[in-house]
Amino acid sequence: MVSKNKTAIILGGSKGIGKEIAKELKKINFKVLVCSRKEIDTSDLESTKKFIKKFKKADVLILNSGGPPPIKFKDLTIDNWKKYFNQLFLSFFLILQKLKINKNGYVFYISSSIIKEPGNSLIVSSSLRSAMSSLLKSFSIEKNLKKITVINIAPGPFKTKRVEELVTNFRKFENSLPLKKIGDPKEIGKFVKFIVENEIKYITGSTVYFDGNINKSFI
């Protein structure tokens, strides 16, 4: 994609994975709108609606937001579900429905590798992200003829604030991983840049498991 005069909107772009994607797209001359919760809080539908009124189109859209805390099955409340349904599903749906992605554009969704193997801790995350992944697939089919490329990036553990919040003994955690090493979010930034810069299109509709071989399934 020739990136002169092209725009990218990066939700959750102020930290972690989103921030690295922003850095990489800037390197190829994208005009990048980096969003923190100040620009859009996806748990608040009014904030999402205001955002869509203000920003109407983009060439590259990164759907990303903060992750929910681990809550045990027995402790989950209706309010937990409502908040994160807005944050991780309904706001993304509204954005996909209303914000125009220019022809030949890209949508990347940052989900999680646990959509493939849900556990008993990050239940809100795995449930809502599985649903969002299904919605994204439908969206990708809808957009085939506009040549809009849609990719679901499903990360395993990457070294960001999110993991710092979830992990207590970092060394022990890294040792438990197949590569004995946590992921570097720069790699996701570089991956997104590579796809966009090289106009990789036939990958559309796919989920890319960026998980350091945590999931055992080969499909």
Ligand SMILES: NC(=O)c1ccc[n+]([C@@H]2O[C@H](COP(=O)([O-])OP(=O)(O)OC[C@H]3O[C@@H](n4cnc5c(N)ncnc54)[C@H](OP(=O)(O)O)[C@@H]3O)[C@@H](O)[C@H]2O)c1
């Ligand atoms: N890191 C991992 O290992 C990993 C693995 C699997 C999945 N994920 C998921 O991937 C996403 C990005 O992860 P990360 O590690 O980069 O997270 P992070 O370092 O915590 O960054 C989260 C980003 O999302 C923004 N954000 C938080 N709550 C938001 C809200 N309600 N509305 C809109 N934006 C919000 C933050 O903005 P502020 O500056 O306002 O805080 C920040 O820019 C998360 O959903 C996470 O659960 C991460």
